[in-house]
Amino acid sequence: MSEAVREVPKKERPEFRNIHITELSNYRMPPSAIVSILHRISGAGLFLMLPFLLYLFQLSLLSESTFMQFKGVLEHPIAKILILGLSWAYLHHFCAGVRHLFMDNHFALDKDGSRMTAKSVLIVSLLLTVAVGLKLFGVF
Amino acid sequence: MASKNNIGQNRLVVGAHYGLRDWLVQRLTGIVMAIYTIVLLGLFLTGQNFSYEGWAGLFARQWFKLFTAVTLFGLFYHAWVGMRDISMDYCKNAGLRLILQVVIVMWLLVCAAWTVQILWSV
Numbered sequence: 001m002s003e004a005v006r007e008v009p010k011k012e013r014p015e016f017r018n019i020h021i022t023e024l025s026n027y028r029m030p031p032s033a034i035v036s037i038l039h040r041i042s043g044a045g046l047f048l049m050l051p052f053l054l055y056l057f058q059l060s061l062l063s064e065s066t067f068m069q070f071k072g073v074l075e076h077p078i079a080k081i082l083i084l085g086l087s088w089a090y091l092h093h094f095c096a097g098v099r100h101l102f103m104d105n106h107f108a109l110d111k112d113g114s115r116m117t118a119k120s121v122l123i124v125s126l127l128l129t130v131a132v133g134l135k136l137f138g139v140f
Numbered sequence: 141m142a143s144k145n146n147i148g149q150n151r152l153v154v155g156a157h158y159g160l161r162d163w164l165v166q167r168l169t170g171i172v173m174a175i176y177t178i179v180l181l182g183l184f185l186t187g188q189n190f191s192y193e194g195w196a197g198l199f200a201r202q203w204f205k206l207f208t209a210v211t212l213f214g215l216f217y218h219a220w221v222g223m224r225d226i227s228m229d230y231c232k233n234a235g236l237r238l239i240l241q242v243v244i245v246m247w248l249l250v251c252a253a254w255t256v257q258i259l260w261s262v
Contacts, residue, residue, distance in 0.1 A: 043222045047244075050219075050251045058258045061199055067192040094177055097170050104167065128181075135185055 031118035038122075039096040042089035049086055056083075080137065087132045092125040166221045169214035176211040199262045212255045216248040 019027055029037075046053075059070035073079050099117050103109060108117045134140060183198075198204055223244045231237040 040222075040226065043219070044226060047219050047223055047247075050247070051254075054251060054254050054258065058254075061196055061258060061262050064192045067195070090177075094174065098174060101167065101170065101174075131185060132181075 030115065031122065032114050035096050035099070035118045035121050038092055042093045042096075045089050046086065046093065049082075052082075053086065074136070083136065084129065084133050087136070088125065088129040091128045091132070092121070095121040095125040095128075162221045162224075166218055169218040172211055172214045173218065176207065196262050199259065205259050205262070209255065209259055213252060216252050220244065220248055 056070060056073065059066045059073065061067075074083065099121050102117070103114070108114050187194075199208065224241060227237050227240050227244065231240055
């Protein structure tokens with residue numbers, strides 16, 4: 001083997017890494033990426049708020065008087081916003097999870113199909129949240 | 141024999157082979173929660189004049205109590221799988237990750253114990 005062959009420098013190959021958090025703002029995410037990151041954020045948020053939800057659940061079930069207390073808590077504007085946010089987190093997580101189950105069974109795996117189902121998840125979860133919110137605050 | 145165990149000298153074998161099991165558990169608990177959600181959401185959106193009697197009466201029934209308990213235990217297991225994934229993705233320090241995971245497990249065990257207390261006080 002000649003020297004020339006042995007000493008060929010290694011070709012610089014492009015290295016692809018996950019994007020850094022500072023690059024997020026100029027990175028256009030497709031709908032499925034938005035659904036994916038919201039799936040993670042909503043899941044983590046629900047995990048952190050579990051004690052609050054269990055506390056409300058306990059108030060609603062323990063006795064007649066705590067049930068009234070529960071209704072009182074729901075009257076508070078901050079509680080309303082918090083519960084509406086958590087309802088959205090739950091419903092988004094639910095819809096995105098159902099999408100996962102379909103994709104596990106090889107439905108809508110192509111680009112157009114997954115884009116369509118991702119958009120549906122975003123829209124349906126918002127519509128369900130609106131319905132829950134209207135019901136929660138006594139509109140129907 | 142030898143060829144079966146020959147996985148290459150540069151390959152580090154890690155993991156406890158729980159990947160598939162956790163993936164499956166996350167799906168199955170997800171299905172249970174989805175069914176429960178549809179039932180409860182349907183009851184909530186179609187119900188009128190919610191009273192303590194009606195609400196507590198629902199949870200006083202043994203089958204619904206057990207359905208709720210199984211769903212919530214499933215939720216806590218589901219949350220463990222998800223939170224462990226998050227810890228593995230973002231927390232690169234093994235010691236810190238272990239502490240984080242212990243805290244997550246304790247958090248979920250507290251929630252599970254509390255769930256039992258709530259459900260069986262109705």
